[in-house]
Amino acid sequence: MKILVCISNVPDTTTKITFTNDNTEFNTAGVQYIVNPYDEIALARAIELTEGGKGTVTVINVGEAANDPTIRKALAIGADDAVRVNAAPRDAYFVAKQIAEYAKDKDFNVILTGRESIDYNGNQVAAMVGEFLDIPSVSIIKKLDIDGDSATIEREIEGGKEVLTVSGKFVASCAEGVAEPKIPNMRGIMSARTKPLSVVEAVAIDEVTKVTKYETPAPRGTVKLIPADQTEQLISLLHSEAKVI
Amino acid sequence: MSVLVYVEQAEGKFKKSVFEAVSYAKAIADQQSTSLTAISIGDVAESELKELGKYGAAKVLNVSADQLKSFVNQAYASVIAAAAEKEGAAIVVLSNSFSGKGLAPRIAVKLKAGLADGAVELPSTDGKFAIKKTAFSGKAFAITELTSANKVIALNPNAFGVKENTTDAVIENFSADIKQSDLGTVIKDIVRATDKVSLPDSELVVSAGRGLKGPENWGMIEELAGLLGAATACSKPVSDADWRPHSEHVGQTGIAISPNLYIAIGISGAIQHLAGVSSSKVIVVINKDPEAPFFKVADYGIVGDAFEVVPKLIEALKAHKG
Numbered sequence: 404m405k406i407l408v409c410i411s412n413v414p415d416t417t418t419k420i421t422f423t424n425d426n427t428e429f430n431t432a433g434v435q436y437i438v439n440p441y442d443e444i445a446l447a448r449a450i451e452l453t454e455g456g457k458g459t460v461t462v463i464n465v466g467e468a469a470n471d472p473t474i475r476k477a478l479a480i481g482a483d484d485a486v487r488v489n490a491a492p493r494d495a496y497f498v499a500k501q502i503a504e505y506a507k508d509k510d511f512n513v514i515l516t517g518r519e520s521i522d523y524n525g526n527q528v529a530a531m532v533g534e535f536l537d538i539p540s541v542s543i544i545k546k547l548d549i550d551g552d553s554a555t556i557e558r559e560i561e562g563g564k565e566v567l568t569v570s571g572k573f574v575a576s577c578a579e580g581v582a583e584p585k586i587p588n589m590r591g592i593m594s595a596r597t598k599p600l601s602v603v604e605a606v607a608i609d610e611v612t613k614v615t616k617y618e619t620p621a622p623r624g625t626v627k628l629i630p631a632d633q634t635e636q637l638i639s640l641l642h643s644e645a646k647v648i
Numbered sequence: 649m650s651v652l653v654y655v656e657q658a659e660g661k662f663k664k665s666v667f668e669a670v671s672y673a674k675a676i677a678d679q680q681s682t683s684l685t686a687i688s689i690g691d692v693a694e695s696e697l698k699e700l701g702k703y704g705a706a707k708v709l710n711v712s713a714d715q716l717k718s719f720v721n722q723a724y725a726s727v728i729a730a731a732a733e734k735e736g737a738a739i740v741v742l743s744n745s746f747s748g749k750g751l752a753p754r755i756a757v758k759l760k761a762g763l764a765d766g767a768v769e770l771p772s773t774d775g776k777f778a779i780k781k782t783a784f785s786g787k788a789f790a791i792t793e794l795t796s797a798n799k800v801i802a803l804n805p806n807a808f809g810v811k812e813n814t815t816d817a818v819i820e821n822f823s824a825d826i827k828q829s830d831l832g833t834v835i836k837d838i839v840r841a842t843d844k845v846s847l848p849d850s851e852l853v854v855s856a857g858r859g860l861k862g863p864e865n866w867g868m869i870e871e872l873a874g875l876l877g878a879a880t881a882c883s884k885p886v887s888d889a890d891w892r893p894h895s896e897h898v899g900q901t902g903i904a905i906s907p908n909l910y911i912a913i914g915i916s917g918a919i920q921h922l923a924g925v926s927s928s929k930v931i932v933v934i935n936k937d938p939e940a941p942f943f944k945v946a947d948y949g950i951v952g953d954a955f956e957v958v959p960k961l962i963e964a965l966k967a968h969k970g
Binding site: 414416417419420422440441494495496499521522523524525526527528529530531533534535537538539540541542543545555558559560561562563564565566567568569570571573578579580609610611612613614615616617618619620623624626627628629630631632634635637638639640641642645647648 | 658663719721722725745746747749750751752753754756757758760761762763764765766776778780782783784785786787788789790791792793794795796829832833834835836837838839840841845846847848849851852876887894895897900901902904908909919920926927929930931932933943944945946947948949950951952953956957960961963964965967968
């Protein structure tokens with residue numbers, strides 16, 4: 404079984420998000436980059452499914468050379484090889500097109516992503532790759548089991564879950580529950596240095612979206628503190644002042 | 649030329665988030681001086697389809713093919729894209745629900761359209777068609793211009809509100825060719841916790857963290873949520889410890905929500921948690937540590953032990969409800 408895992412290079416979850424150049428660019432000064440946490444879940448499941456000689460895991464990233472340490476981290480966690488599509492990731496449409504172009508003649512059985520990247524939160528890439536390749540896609544999955552040519556998947560729906568099956572090739576975006584992220588061990592870190600990381604050039608594609616500006620949420624006023632023994636005052640404020648109950 | 653809105657049904661009914669998407673799409677149709685067409689797929693009674701007129705849908709395309717009775721994102725995307733072409737709709741709107749998230753990107757690729765997911769406002773009318781959407785897991789917004797001719801917008805629940813705009817909706821049957829290869833996923837089972845309010849849709853949310861000390865102490869959280877008609881949620885350490893299901897985890901690596909009221913009990917307010925809830929309209933924090941960072945983003949706060957404050961809050965709420 405050949406599995407392709409798409410990884411995104413994102414700011415560490417503790418990053419304070421600020422912008423520069425009149426709020427048109429993300430301020431990368433001092434930002435630590437990590438493998439997108441959801442992609443780590445996808446990677447962990449891919450490794451579990453192929454362990455013991457049952458298959459191979461390739462990771463793919465669309466980005467510039469500065470992303471290589473993040474890609475090496477994925478190799479240290481346990482991917483067999485990696486490919487980087489050498490282009491700044493414009494938007495999900497662009498990224499999905501690049502991944503689909505790479506994958507179309509490589510015969511991957513399964514393509515996995517995280518449910519969304521924690522920077523643009525799109526949850527778009529998996530379903531777009533599925534559409535570009537004309538194969539099924541399942542978004543926000545909680546469980547993935549593969550038996551031969553058939554997979555059983557649980558996906559989240561409002562207030563519950565849906566269990567579904569899919570045969571043949573497919574794409575899925577993984578959420579919590581699919582696997583526990585793996586921490587690289589020393590052997591993994593050492594071997595990651597020599598695992599293959601190939602670089603391919605991007606294909607041209609028309610622009611469909613463009614971020615023109617960023618905003619940060621409006622600051623809230625000062626908190627109104629209510630004494631712990633006057634909970635009825637809180638109820639009354641929520642009812643008559645905030646008008647939410 | 650019209651705006652097309654996909655109306656997702658669950659067991660033959662439309663939820664509030666669907667009426668919200670219709671209201672939002674109607675406002676865009678008004679901006680564009682055109683009319684709004686809705687497309688429904690699956691078994692929905694005519695009386696329910698007529699409801700869509702209340703929020704401004706002038707026409708409803710009803711797709712009731714047997715193979716499409718249950719959700720298959722590939723086939724649904726094909727039908728919706730075909731409807732957009734037939735209606736000459738350059739703008740397709742849907743709700744950013746779990747199914748919507750699996751559907752919108754496929755529609756966007758079919759229509760070679762830019763997709764604004766997690767939209768929280770109407771598009772700008774300065775000729776740019778720029779849409780404010782959530783980014784950096786709630787820590788920021790990205791104003792995203794859709795530069796392609798066709799455009800797809802997935803609206804965040806609770807972002808726009810339901811707005812009545814009564815029209816008499818005309819209902820038409822609609823069918824499109826379905827390829828066998830579009831039916832690759834087969835639903836085997838749907839499990840819904842019917843006694844619970846769905847978290848992403850909920851207007852009121854009661855959430856608790858490690859301050860609760862253990863899963864056995866969630867009774868009072870559920871009681872408070874029950875009295876309010878609220879959904880329950882939790883912080884990451886709580887779901888990591890399996891005190892609560894992962895589906896309740898809100899925050900940067902869980903789900904992002906924007907309810908009208910978010911009550912955080914025994915949650916300190918790590919930046920990753922705040923990211924997922926900062927767009928809530930009103931935030932109440934109950935924590936025994938007056939230095940908890942959550943108080944900095946709260947509207948109302950009580951410094952006190954959850955085990956004393958929550959039972960009192962339940963009493964006060966019962967008294968309020970009379």
